[in-house]
Amino acid sequence: QKEVEQDPGPLSVPEGAIVSLNCTYSNSAFQYFMWYRQYSRKGPELLMYTYSSGNKEDGRFTAQVDKSSKYISLFIRDSQPSDSATYLCAMSALGAGGSYIPTFGRGTSLIVHP
Amino acid sequence: EAGVTQFPSHSVIEKGQTVTLRCDPISGHDNLYWYRRVMGKEIKFLLHFVKESKQDESGMPNNRFLAERTGGTYSTLKVQPAELEDSGVYFCASSQDWGVGETQYFGPGTRLLVL
Numbered sequence: 001q002k003e004v005e006q007d008p009g010p011l012s013v014p015e016g017a018i019v020s021l022n023c024t025y026s027n028s029a030f031q032y033f034m035w036y037r038q039y040s041r042k043g044p045e046l047l048m049y050t051y052s053s054g055n056k057e058d059g060r061f062t063a064q065v066d067k068s069s070k071y072i073s074l075f076i077r078d079s080q081p082s083d084s085a086t087y088l089c090a091m092s093a094l095g096a097g098g099s100y101i102p103t104f105g106r107g108t109s110l111i112v113h114p
Numbered sequence: 115e116a117g118v119t120q121f122p123s124h125s126v127i128e129k130g131q132t133v134t135l136r137c138d139p140i141s142g143h144d145n146l147y148w149y150r151r152v153m154g155k156e157i158k159f160l161l162h163f164v165k166e167s168k169q170d171e172s173g174m175p176n177n178r179f180l181a182e183r184t185g186g187t188y189s190t191l192k193v194q195p196a197e198l199e200d201s202g203v204y205f206c207a208s209s210q211d212w213g214v215g216e217t218q219y220f221g222p223g224t225r226l227l228v229l
Contacts, residue, residue, distance in 0.1 A: 043221050046218070
Protein backbone atom coordinates (compact mmCIF):
# COMPACT_ATOMS: atom_id res chain seq x y z
CA GLN A 1 0.00 0.00 0.00
CA LYS A 2 1.33 3.41 -0.94
CA GLU A 3 1.73 5.94 1.85
CA VAL A 4 -0.36 8.50 -0.04
CA GLU A 5 -3.10 7.61 -2.51
CA GLN A 6 -4.46 10.13 -5.00
CA ASP A 7 -6.63 9.51 -8.04
CA PRO A 8 -4.76 10.82 -11.12
CA GLY A 9 -7.97 11.72 -12.97
CA PRO A 10 -8.35 13.58 -15.26
CA LEU A 11 -11.21 15.43 -13.64
CA SER A 12 -13.13 17.60 -16.11
CA VAL A 13 -15.63 20.18 -14.86
CA PRO A 14 -17.45 23.18 -16.32
CA GLU A 15 -16.44 26.69 -15.35
CA GLY A 16 -18.08 27.76 -12.10
CA ALA A 17 -18.32 24.25 -10.65
CA ILE A 18 -17.18 23.29 -7.18
CA VAL A 19 -14.22 20.94 -7.41
CA SER A 20 -13.35 18.36 -4.79
CA LEU A 21 -9.88 16.79 -4.79
CA ASN A 22 -8.94 14.11 -2.28
CA CYS A 23 -6.11 12.04 -0.87
CA THR A 24 -5.90 9.23 1.63
CA TYR A 25 -2.84 8.27 3.59
CA SER A 26 -1.66 5.43 5.77
CA ASN A 27 1.09 6.94 7.94
CA SER A 28 -0.40 8.25 11.17
CA ALA A 29 2.86 10.13 11.88
CA PHE A 30 2.10 12.70 9.19
CA GLN A 31 1.64 16.06 10.88
CA TYR A 32 1.70 18.62 8.12
CA PHE A 33 -0.59 18.55 5.11
CA MET A 34 -0.08 20.48 1.90
CA TRP A 35 -1.64 21.04 -1.49
CA TYR A 36 0.50 22.00 -4.46
CA ARG A 37 -0.60 23.18 -7.88
CA GLN A 38 1.55 22.36 -10.91
CA TYR A 39 1.04 23.86 -14.32
CA SER A 40 2.43 22.09 -17.37
CA ARG A 41 6.22 22.35 -17.66
CA LYS A 42 6.47 24.15 -14.33
CA GLY A 43 7.45 23.10 -10.82
CA PRO A 44 4.93 22.51 -8.02
CA GLU A 45 3.72 25.65 -6.25
CA LEU A 46 2.48 25.50 -2.66
CA LEU A 47 -1.21 26.44 -2.49
CA MET A 48 -2.18 25.72 1.09
CA TYR A 49 -0.94 23.93 4.17
CA THR A 50 -2.38 22.94 7.50
CA TYR A 51 -1.18 21.24 10.65
CA SER A 52 -4.33 19.91 12.17
CA SER A 53 -7.69 18.41 11.51
CA GLY A 54 -10.35 20.84 10.39
CA ASN A 55 -10.81 23.37 7.62
CA LYS A 56 -8.61 26.16 6.34
CA GLU A 57 -9.91 28.67 3.82
CA ASP A 58 -8.02 30.94 1.43
CA GLY A 59 -10.15 32.74 -1.11
CA ARG A 60 -11.80 30.18 -3.38
CA PHE A 61 -9.78 27.35 -1.87
CA THR A 62 -10.61 25.31 1.23
CA ALA A 63 -8.35 22.59 2.62
CA GLN A 64 -9.85 19.99 4.89
CA VAL A 65 -8.05 17.41 7.01
CA ASP A 66 -9.63 14.48 8.84
CA LYS A 67 -6.85 12.74 10.76
CA SER A 68 -9.17 10.14 12.22
CA SER A 69 -10.01 8.92 8.70
CA LYS A 70 -6.58 9.73 7.26
CA TYR A 71 -8.28 11.73 4.52
CA ILE A 72 -7.59 15.20 3.16
CA SER A 73 -9.48 17.30 0.64
CA LEU A 74 -9.11 20.46 -1.37
CA PHE A 75 -12.23 22.28 -2.50
CA ILE A 76 -12.18 24.90 -5.24
CA ARG A 77 -15.24 27.14 -5.49
CA ASP A 78 -16.28 28.94 -8.66
CA SER A 79 -13.64 27.08 -10.66
CA GLN A 80 -12.00 28.96 -13.53
CA PRO A 81 -10.23 27.74 -16.69
CA SER A 82 -7.04 29.15 -15.15
CA ASP A 83 -7.40 26.55 -12.36
CA SER A 84 -6.67 23.83 -14.92
CA ALA A 85 -3.52 22.17 -13.62
CA THR A 86 -2.31 19.13 -11.72
CA TYR A 87 -3.00 19.26 -7.98
CA LEU A 88 -0.69 17.31 -5.72
CA CYS A 89 -1.32 16.54 -2.11
CA ALA A 90 1.70 16.12 0.13
CA MET A 91 2.22 15.40 3.77
CA SER A 92 5.21 15.23 6.02
CA ALA A 93 6.56 13.85 9.24
CA LEU A 94 9.98 14.17 10.84
CA GLY A 95 12.28 11.95 8.81
CA ALA A 96 15.23 9.86 9.89
CA GLY A 97 17.58 12.57 8.68
CA GLY A 98 15.95 15.25 10.81
CA SER A 99 14.08 16.95 7.99
CA TYR A 100 10.35 17.34 7.36
CA ILE A 101 10.31 15.93 3.87
CA PRO A 102 7.02 15.84 1.97
CA THR A 103 5.58 12.59 0.69
CA PHE A 104 3.62 13.37 -2.45
CA GLY A 105 0.56 11.86 -4.04
CA ARG A 106 0.62 11.20 -7.78
CA GLY A 107 -1.42 14.33 -8.48
CA THR A 108 -4.89 14.82 -9.98
CA SER A 109 -5.17 16.47 -13.37
CA LEU A 110 -7.99 19.06 -13.33
CA ILE A 111 -9.51 20.51 -16.48
CA VAL A 112 -11.96 23.39 -16.17
CA HIS A 113 -13.68 24.04 -19.49
CA PRO A 114 -15.42 27.32 -20.37
CA GLU B 115 13.22 38.25 -6.97
CA ALA B 116 14.35 35.37 -9.19
CA GLY B 117 12.95 31.95 -8.40
CA VAL B 118 14.72 28.63 -8.35
CA THR B 119 16.38 27.96 -11.69
CA GLN B 120 17.49 24.67 -13.14
CA PHE B 121 19.73 23.82 -16.07
CA PRO B 122 19.35 22.23 -18.52
CA SER B 123 15.60 22.14 -19.03
CA HIS B 124 15.93 18.93 -21.05
CA SER B 125 18.65 16.34 -21.50
CA VAL B 126 18.71 13.26 -23.72
CA ILE B 127 21.64 10.91 -23.20
CA GLU B 128 22.51 7.31 -23.89
CA LYS B 129 22.75 4.62 -21.28
CA GLY B 130 26.18 4.65 -19.71
CA GLN B 131 26.83 8.33 -20.25
CA THR B 132 27.18 10.95 -17.55
CA VAL B 133 24.82 13.86 -16.98
CA THR B 134 25.14 16.78 -14.59
CA LEU B 135 22.13 18.79 -13.54
CA ARG B 136 22.43 22.21 -11.96
CA CYS B 137 20.19 24.07 -9.54
CA ASP B 138 20.42 27.69 -8.47
CA PRO B 139 18.29 28.31 -5.38
CA ILE B 140 16.63 31.55 -4.41
CA SER B 141 19.27 33.94 -3.12
CA GLY B 142 19.68 33.66 0.63
CA HIS B 143 18.06 30.25 0.91
CA ASP B 144 20.32 27.97 2.91
CA ASN B 145 18.21 24.89 2.28
CA LEU B 146 18.25 23.10 -1.03
CA TYR B 147 16.41 19.91 -1.93
CA TRP B 148 16.49 17.52 -4.87
CA TYR B 149 13.47 15.50 -5.90
CA ARG B 150 12.71 13.17 -8.79
CA ARG B 151 9.55 12.15 -10.57
CA VAL B 152 9.72 8.99 -12.63
CA MET B 153 7.03 8.68 -15.32
CA GLY B 154 3.67 7.86 -13.82
CA LYS B 155 4.93 7.90 -10.26
CA GLU B 156 5.01 10.33 -7.37
CA ILE B 157 7.57 13.03 -6.80
CA LYS B 158 10.13 11.50 -4.46
CA PHE B 159 12.70 13.15 -2.23
CA LEU B 160 16.37 12.56 -2.99
CA LEU B 161 18.34 14.75 -0.58
CA HIS B 162 18.51 17.94 1.45
CA PHE B 163 21.42 20.35 1.83
CA VAL B 164 21.76 22.90 4.58
CA LYS B 165 24.31 25.31 3.16
CA GLU B 166 27.06 23.01 1.86
CA SER B 167 26.30 20.09 4.17
CA LYS B 168 24.12 17.10 3.38
CA GLN B 169 21.41 17.10 6.05
CA ASP B 170 19.48 14.14 4.72
CA GLU B 171 20.41 11.94 1.79
CA SER B 172 18.10 9.06 2.63
CA GLY B 173 16.33 9.27 -0.74
CA MET B 174 19.36 8.86 -2.99
CA PRO B 175 18.71 5.67 -4.97
CA ASN B 176 22.28 4.38 -5.31
CA ASN B 177 25.89 5.43 -5.61
CA ARG B 178 25.55 6.39 -9.27
CA PHE B 179 24.06 9.65 -7.99
CA LEU B 180 26.34 12.32 -6.57
CA ALA B 181 25.11 15.66 -5.30
CA GLU B 182 27.31 18.57 -4.37
CA ARG B 183 26.79 22.08 -3.13
CA THR B 184 30.19 23.69 -2.93
CA GLY B 185 30.16 27.05 -1.18
CA GLY B 186 26.54 26.65 -0.18
CA THR B 187 25.17 28.33 -3.30
CA TYR B 188 24.25 26.36 -6.39
CA SER B 189 24.07 22.58 -6.41
CA THR B 190 24.83 19.90 -8.96
CA LEU B 191 23.44 16.40 -9.26
CA LYS B 192 25.55 14.03 -11.32
CA VAL B 193 24.36 10.69 -12.60
CA GLN B 194 27.22 8.41 -13.65
CA PRO B 195 26.71 6.09 -15.43
CA ALA B 196 23.10 6.77 -16.36
CA GLU B 197 20.66 3.88 -16.64
CA LEU B 198 17.29 3.69 -18.40
CA GLU B 199 15.39 3.83 -15.10
CA ASP B 200 16.96 7.20 -14.29
CA SER B 201 14.68 8.86 -16.84
CA GLY B 202 12.29 11.32 -15.29
CA VAL B 203 11.94 14.91 -14.14
CA TYR B 204 14.41 16.14 -11.55
CA PHE B 205 13.18 19.01 -9.41
CA CYS B 206 15.16 21.26 -7.15
CA ALA B 207 13.59 23.29 -4.36
CA SER B 208 14.88 25.77 -1.83
CA SER B 209 13.73 27.25 1.45
CA GLN B 210 15.03 29.88 3.83
CA ASP B 211 14.80 27.73 6.96
CA TRP B 212 13.94 24.11 7.51
CA GLY B 213 11.27 22.70 9.72
CA VAL B 214 7.71 21.58 9.69
CA GLY B 215 6.20 24.83 8.45
CA GLU B 216 8.81 25.98 6.00
CA THR B 217 7.69 26.59 2.41
CA GLN B 218 9.80 25.01 -0.29
CA TYR B 219 9.96 26.82 -3.64
CA PHE B 220 10.36 24.52 -6.61
CA GLY B 221 12.20 25.05 -9.85
CA PRO B 222 10.72 24.04 -13.24
CA GLY B 223 12.64 20.79 -13.33
CA THR B 224 15.08 19.09 -15.69
CA ARG B 225 13.59 16.45 -17.94
CA LEU B 226 16.06 13.62 -18.35
CA LEU B 227 15.65 10.90 -20.93
CA VAL B 228 18.11 8.02 -20.96
CA LEU B 229 18.03 5.96 -24.17
